[in-house]
Amino acid sequence: MSDIGSDGVLAGVKELSPIQKLAMHGLVFLIIFGGWEVGARLGYVNELILPAPTSIAYRLYEMFFVTGSIYWHYIITMYEATMGFIIGVSIGMGLAITAAISPVFRRYWAPYAVVFNVTPGIAVTPFIIAWFGFGWSSKIALAALVCFFPPFINTLTGLLHIDKDATELFRSLGSTKKQFFWKCQIPSALPIIIAGLKLAMTGALIGTIVAQFFSASEGVGILMQRFAFRLNMDGSFAALIVMSLMGLSLFTLMEYMDYKVLYWRRHSRMEEVGSKRKRKWLAENGDFSA
Amino acid sequence: MAEELVIQGSALGKQFGENVIAVEDANFTIPRGSFISLVGPSGCGKSTLLRLISGLIEKSGGDLLVRNAEVVGPRSDIGMMFQKAVLLDWRTSIENVLLPDEIRGTIDTDAKKRAWDHLQLVGLKDFEFSFPRQLSGGMQQRVALARLLQTGADIMLLDEPFGALDEFTRERLNDELLRIVEGPDITTIFVTHNIQEAIYLADQVFVMTPRPGRIAAQIEIDLPTPRNIDMTTTPEFNNYVQQVRDVLAGHLDGQPL
Numbered sequence: 001m002s003d004i005g006s007d008g009v010l011a012g013v014k015e016l017s018p019i020q021k022l023a024m025h026g027l028v029f030l031i032i033f034g035g036w037e038v039g040a041r042l043g044y045v046n047e048l049i050l051p052a053p054t055s056i057a058y059r060l061y062e063m064f065f066v067t068g069s070i071y072w073h074y075i076i077t078m079y080e081a082t083m084g085f086i087i088g089v090s091i092g093m094g095l096a097i098t099a100a101i102s103p104v105f106r107r108y109w110a111p112y113a114v115v116f117n118v119t120p121g122i123a124v125t126p127f128i129i130a131w132f133g134f135g136w137s138s139k140i141a142l143a144a145l146v147c148f149f150p151p152f153i154n155t156l157t158g159l160l161h162i163d164k165d166a167t168e169l170f171r172s173l174g175s176t177k178k179q180f181f182w183k184c185q186i187p188s189a190l191p192i193i194i195a196g197l198k199l200a201m202t203g204a205l206i207g208t209i210v211a212q213f214f215s216a217s218e219g220v221g222i223l224m225q226r227f228a229f230r231l232n233m234d235g236s237f238a239a240l241i242v243m244s245l246m247g248l249s250l251f252t253l254m255e256y257m258d259y260k261v262l263y264w265r266r267h268s269r270m271e272e273v274g275s276k277r278k279r280k281w282l283a284e285n286g287d288f289s290a
Numbered sequence: 291m292a293e294e295l296v297i298q299g300s301a302l303g304k305q306f307g308e309n310v311i312a313v314e315d316a317n318f319t320i321p322r323g324s325f326i327s328l329v330g331p332s333g334c335g336k337s338t339l340l341r342l343i344s345g346l347i348e349k350s351g352g353d354l355l356v357r358n359a360e361v362v363g364p365r366s367d368i369g370m371m372f373q374k375a376v377l378l379d380w381r382t383s384i385e386n387v388l389l390p391d392e393i394r395g396t397i398d399t400d401a402k403k404r405a406w407d408h409l410q411l412v413g414l415k416d417f418e419f420s421f422p423r424q425l426s427g428g429m430q431q432r433v434a435l436a437r438l439l440q441t442g443a444d445i446m447l448l449d450e451p452f453g454a455l456d457e458f459t460r461e462r463l464n465d466e467l468l469r470i471v472e473g474p475d476i477t478t479i480f481v482t483h484n485i486q487e488a489i490y491l492a493d494q495v496f497v498m499t500p501r502p503g504r505i506a507a508q509i510e511i512d513l514p515t516p517r518n519i520d521m522t523t524t525p526e527f528n529n530y531v532q533q534v535r536d537v538l539a540g541h542l543d544g545q546p547l
């Protein structure tokens with residue numbers, strides 16, 4: 001099958017059988033990591049700058065399965081990022097909802113959020129450490145700070161950009177503001193709100209790790225820092241990969257939420273949810289056509 | 291038997307800001323059970339007139355009575371339908387149709403039964419649990435029509451309801467609409483750009499002209515009911531088309547383009 005005009009970045013890629021595709025992926029993987037490995041082993045690449053993949057892999061194996069030293073750092077980092085995420089998102093969405101409901105608030109207070117946003121959050125780290133100390137609270141605070149804006153601006157945009165006809169429909173049905181908010185504004189805004197949450201999730205992880213770089217006694221950020229100080233490059237890289245793993249797991253979580261919540265944006269999900277609701281309806285009300 | 295008037299406008303006007311006179315000096319009476327087509331070029335104030343009657347916007351002058359009461363806001367005996375279906379994407383057809391009951395807090399088995407029947411009536415059997423994005427444009431408008439019926443409103447304001455659909459679908463839906471609203475109870479105002487469509491559907495055609503938006507003529511359509519498509523080729527029909535054209539042309543002649 002030719003794929004002229006097919007989707008996005010994959011346009012123009014010749015359609016292969018699944019086995020051929022797998023082989024292609026394997027080949028590319030082999031070229032990158034095989035080349036890297038060989039380069040490192042033969043001394044073309046200084047192991048102090050770029051350690052061989054197998055050394056990094058061994059270090060990872062050691063962290064997870066021999067000493068188990070990574071788990072505590074992993075858990076504490078995830079905890080700080082998640083708490084920061086929850087706090088930042090709550091504040092961001094809370095302010096956005098207030099701004100959406102109150103024009104006065106929107107007009108006179110919301111501009112500060114924008115000024116706040118254009119200030120790089122990371123640059124505030126020293127203050128955050130000064131205010132919140134060296135413990136986990138400063139990590140959570142920075143994570144919250146860094147991830148606050150996307151949910152704020154996305155929620156506000158989503159709540160305000162409601163189809164004019166939908167507004168008139170609800171008004172003509174005699175809807176209260178509260179009904180309109182819950183039955184129209186919030187669901188209409190969900191896709192863009194969730195897009196904001198995805199950005200926030202990444203932001204929370206970045207904020208946590210940067211704060212850990214600055215000062216911390218536990219966490220993957222400080223672990224990496226320690227390895228780097230000791231010129232232990234395999235360890236540093238292993239820590240980096242652990243960070244990617246964290247990012248990936250949080251990302252997957254968000255994708256899953258997207259998949260579950262925004263069912264009306266996917267055809268397969270609409271079928272699934274539609275037939276579920278049909279079963280529920282028939283169980284509750286029986287079949288009116290019968 | 292004296293006709294019962296449901297809607298009366300006299301010297302009705304609506305101005306937006308300083309300069310835009312969207313509706314000026316509109317005088318009309320609409321008897322119960324009649325079908326009024328509102329035809330006119332884009333921007334002549336058709337939607338504005340509809341929104342005035344629906345209570346969505348406030349008039350700037352004159353009088354507007356619905357069932358002998360001044361219009362002060364949306365009322366439950368008036369229902370609206372737009373060019374877009376305006377369905378909630380996250381709700382199935384039946385859930386969309388039940389929206390009016392949900393808002394009024396009147397959801398019960400009886401309401402559910404009526405919603406179900408309305409979907410059958412508009413030809414959506416087996417699509418009760420489809421989401422809007424699984425439906426064609428025509429089917430989406432059918433859901434919107436079922437939702438309008440569900441409101442129980444007996445005054446229906448339809449703003450180019452099938453204007454975005456292809457001609458075949460539009461003709462079919464027009465016929466189905468006529469079938470649904472015929473009889474002495476439901477009063478309909480139907481906005482369209484299409485002169486033939488306006489005449490074909492209506493008991494009376496209001497012709498509107500722009501700048502300022504005025505009702506330039508009210509033409510009684512004396513064709514037999516129920517209508518059928520063969521009538522559109524008769525001399526009488528074409529006579530009405532010519533009348534509407536003359537009104538619009540007479541107005542447009544002296545106007546700068």
Ligand SMILES: Nc1ncnc2c1ncn2[C@@H]1O[C@H](COP(=O)(O)OP(=O)(O)OP(=O)(O)O)[C@@H](O)[C@H]1O
Pocket residue numbers: 306307310311312330331332333334335336337338339503
């Ligand atoms: N909310 C508003 N504020 C300012 N001007 C408005 C508003 N609504 C409508 N108008 C103006 O009033 C005039 C009539 O608009 P209206 O929408 O009633 O026309 P219409 O006959 O429905 O046109 P169309 O056939 O394109 O739908 C237009 O000039 C329009 O720009």
Ligand SMILES: [Mg+2]
Pocket residue numbers: 336337338449
């Ligand atoms: Mg209009």
